Amino acid sequence: MDNIRNFCVIAHIDHGKSTLSDRLLEYTNTISERKMKDQALDSMDLERERGITIKSHAIQLNYPHSDGTTYTFNLIDTPGHVDFSYEVSRSIAACEGALLLVDASQGIQAQTISNLYLALEHDLEIIPVLNKVDMDSALVEESTDEIVDLLGCAPEDVVLASGKTGFGVENILSAIVERVPAPDGDPKAPLTALIFDSVFNPFRGVIAYFRIFNGTLKKGDAVRFVHTENEYVADEIGVLQLDMHPRESLSVGDVGYIITGIKVSKEIKVGDTITHVENPAKSVIQGFEEVKPMVFAGIFPIDNDDFEDLRDSLEKLQLNDASLVYEPESSAALGFGFRCGFLGMLHLEIIQERLSREFDQEVITTVPNVSYFAYTNRAPNDRLIINTPNDLPDPTLLNRVEEPFIQAQIITKPEYIGGIMTLCMDKRGTMTKQVYLTTERVELTFELPLAEIVFDFYDRLKSISRGYASFDYTPLDYRESDLVKMDILLNNDPVDALSALVHREKAEAFGRKICKKLKELLPRQQFKIAIQASIGARVVARETVSALRKDVTAKCYGGDISRKRKLLEKQKKGKKKMRQIGNVEVPQKAFLEVLKLDD
Structure with a gap:
């Protein structure tokens, strides 16, 4: 136990977390040169292209220290994006230390x-690392001062490194040995182990990754998963290097995997x-959430x-990603499909991209919305969960609607505050705090409705700040709000896929706007199309697509005017009939374009 160190790496997106992890793997000879590739811990092509970690990973490194002792390091990698903050919190809970990685050129x-606050909540030992110090644009002294102000540490505690060149990797590994405490626990106590991740293997079923806090786990033991209350036999246990290495037993402080033959990812949480x-065990590890x-x-x-x-594709995706939820739904405009729940907008984009790449499924996604609570007049606490605008009860029965609020943290330069x-005010936000981290960086805290940031908030924030603002949010609570259901009608027929709260x-x-x-998007027909936006019976906006005029008199060369009149009358009757029975087909392109409403 004294020679084990469990740590994670926490950083903002694109601060060089995966590249630094590569250097740690190279330095400890965990991966041979032949197998080495950039972002070795990222298993998906999508992760490499976007430069983000979607699925967290764990790997064991063996580090021979200068004092002659060989230490076992368990590096538990974490996703960087706010959508996956629960996975980050569980990975942090499995560690005793964290490398806080800061980009020297961005601060x-x-x-x-x-993520730092999450780590401090779990009493982790923080090792600040200033990455990318070899870049021409690196502001080493300014960034070091920022870290010292934030952590209250001494400037010499900040380790300077470069993930690209490998500079400073030896100092990082020595700092982990000296500063991160060894795990403490009792190998003879009842077993308590925390599951911090799971992956699906088509041949072995669901594989759970865990960290042991107390007790010893042996191959063939009968185990219970406390929250799901399921019991299994540990068919195989082992440690994680780049491949899985089976072991007969694992004890306190060890990070490993367990295979029990589970075929459904929902059984492991x-x-x-x-x-x-x-x-x-008498007590369970705290912090579990659905x-x-x-x-x-x-x-x-x-x-x-x-x-x-599409159903088969979503089932297979759910095996790899248990946080994806879906149920069948039908729409008059789009036919049969699925109502899906995502952790956030990035999660939605990734699922869409994976459906296209891995399963060759091109799909239409309707306007994203959030989940609301609606209270009716039937009983004092009669609460309904509203996931689609069509779920909203009749206004005569409705008492009030509550929507989710978030706390948003934005760090930017002072010139972009206005x-x-x-x-944020346009998005119905209220400012709660403004703190100057340095003379050049300010942290703004807002309370905003989640529905307002789902749409185009992040893109507009980036364009206002010329890319200099970083954004993060945490859910707060549900608050009463004056929300109404807006229907879009085409010739008095509602298009359910375009409804919104x-x-x-x-x-x-x-x-x-819609x-x-x-x-602009609807093709013209031989009859007029009225496009209306309505709230209940009140129409609040209207546009008209004028009819295509076919020149029926073109074949009349001269002759009596009554001939032309007869043809025009016939056309007029035909158009009237067409308007009564003609359906307006909304092209697929229109649904995709309406989602990109810009201001």
């Missing part, structure tokens, strides 16, 4: 701070506690014949 960013069936989706959107196949293929405050103050502007956009 401290919003996610660095939020991240944050659950593993204990023995015969001698169970992962709740924050953003909902409908996913529909472009061709309705592909519905069953633009960012205007943006919007704040009453913004309803008219939003309705005008009507204007649809007018």
